[in-house]
Amino acid sequence: MSEPRPIRVALIGCGSYGAQHAKFFARNADVTFQAVADLASERAAAFAAKYGAGYATTDVARVLADPAIDAVWISTQHHTHAPLAEQAAAAGKHFFLEKPLALTLADCDRIVTAVERSGVIAASGFKLRFFPAVVAAKAFIAAPQLTTAHVIDDHWPSEFWANDPVQGGGNVLSQGCHMMDTILHLHAASPVRVYAAGGNRNHPARDIVDTAAITLTFADGAVANLSVGDVGVPPHASKFALQTSDGARSLSLYNRLNSLMTRTDGKVTEHPTWPEDGAAVIDRAFIQAVATGGPSPVTVQSARRTSAVVLAAIESIKTGQAVDLTTGVYAAAMAV
Numbered sequence: 333m334s335e336p337r338p339i340r341v342a343l344i345g346c347g348s349y350g351a352q353h354a355k356f357f358a359r360n361a362d363v364t365f366q367a368v369a370d371l372a373s374e375r376a377a378a379f380a381a382k383y384g385a386g387y388a389t390t391d392v393a394r395v396l397a398d399p400a401i402d403a404v405w406i407s408t409q410h411h412t413h414a415p416l417a418e419q420a421a422a423a424g425k426h427f428f429l430e431k432p433l434a435l436t437l438a439d440c441d442r443i444v445t446a447v448e449r450s451g452v453i454a455a456s457g458f459k460l461r462f463f464p465a466v467v468a469a470k471a472f473i474a475a476p477q478l479t480t481a482h483v484i485d486d487h488w489p490s491e492f493w494a495n496d497p498v499q500g501g502g503n504v505l506s507q508g509c510h511m512m513d514t515i516l517h518l519h520a521a522s523p524v525r526v527y528a529a530g531g532n533r534n535h536p537a538r539d540i541v542d543t544a545a546i547t548l549t550f551a552d553g554a555v556a557n558l559s560v561g562d563v564g565v566p567p568h569a570s571k572f573a574l575q576t577s578d579g580a581r582s583l584s585l586y587n588r589l590n591s592l593m594t595r596t597d598g599k600v601t602e603h604p605t606w607p608e609d610g611a612a613v614i615d616r617a618f619i620q621a622v623a624t625g626g627p628s629p630v631t632v633q634s635a636r637r638t639s640a641v642v643l644a645a646i647e648s649i650k651t652g653q654a655v656d657l658t659t660g661v662y663a664a665a666m667a668v
């Protein structure tokens with residue numbers, strides 16, 4: 333029997349998180365790292381040299397036209413996600429697209445349409461779903477009733493591109509999406525209602541929302557709270573944390589979701605901490621999907637739902653009203 337051939341990949345976006353993916357490609361024998369592309373030629377060249385990519389270019393079209401590439405990783409600023417995803421799909425390339433899917437529902441719809449039309453395998457970068465402690469938590473509690481969670485980072489400089497309203501969208505859209513996605517992934521039913529309070533506390537020169545306390549209601553009556561901000565937490569709380577209960581069992585995900593404590597009938601189990609493996613957990617899942625012809629490990633439809641709920645929370649902050657997710661522009665995005 334012949335060995336399966338390595339998946340031939342290219343990276344678009346040679347920045348700080350692109351380096352995580354490049355590191356994975358450089359270390360894995362089932363991947364051939366064919367090319368890197370970046371608007372900055374020196375950055376692309378440095379990545380190719382450091383991580384052993386076949387060639388470097390500033391021309392994304394060259395990568396997308398290359399018949400020796402099966403799949404591309406897009407790790408660029410958020411306003412470029414929709415156009416690059418559309419180009420990749422039109423070229424017939426499977427693509428992995430970093431989170432959030434996009435900053436507007438219209439851009440999310442563009443990406444979903446491009447994937448559905450082309451039939452390529454596409455995944456969004458919600459790596460937390462694949463952290464071993466999160467996988468074990470989902471197996472332990474199938475239908476949470478009450479969840480409390482936070483993603484609270486240290487202060488982001490106002491001039492950071494992710495705080496730019498067009499390029500990044502601000503902390504709540506850019507980073508809150510990670511924990512919103514984890515909550516939606518763990519809960520059994522669809523979210524039906526969002527209410528949120530918050531606003532812009534620390535970046536007055538930017539038209540963004542940087543702080544949010546979000547309350548979700550699900551179709552099965554379950555509820556969740558999510559706090560997001562760049563105001564810092566003590567180390568024991570860690571940037572990412574989540575607790576949930578189904579009424580009989582409860583659990584705590586902590587230490588950036590690498591550690592898990594479970595409790596049932598008064599018996600507490602502290603599971604051994606898993607080492608954090610960065611982007612490798614999701615890169616591995618996507619490579620496997622491409623090698624076997626799918627399905628996607630994180631569908632663009634599910635990533636659109638995550639962005640839609642965060643956008644609804646921001647709408648709620650601005651209007652002071654709860655948002656009904658079962659009607660209007662949000663309803664279609666709830667189908668995953």
Ligand SMILES: NC(=O)c1ccc[n+]([C@@H]2O[C@H](COP(=O)([O-])OP(=O)(O)OC[C@H]3O[C@@H](n4cnc5c(N)ncnc54)[C@H](O)[C@@H]3O)[C@@H](O)[C@H]2O)c1
Pocket residue numbers: 344345346347348349350369370371372375392407408409410412416430431432457459493506
């Ligand atoms: N999954 C995670 O935990 C995680 C963590 C950090 C960042 N991210 C995501 O990764 C993505 C990139 O973030 P980053 O921090 O690496 O940004 P970055 O600014 O460090 O890098 C982005 C790179 O993309 C390049 N680029 C931009 N537009 C381009 C285009 N049209 N064609 C080619 N290259 C282009 C830029 O020149 C830059 O080198 C974002 O979606 C971000 O939210 C994910």
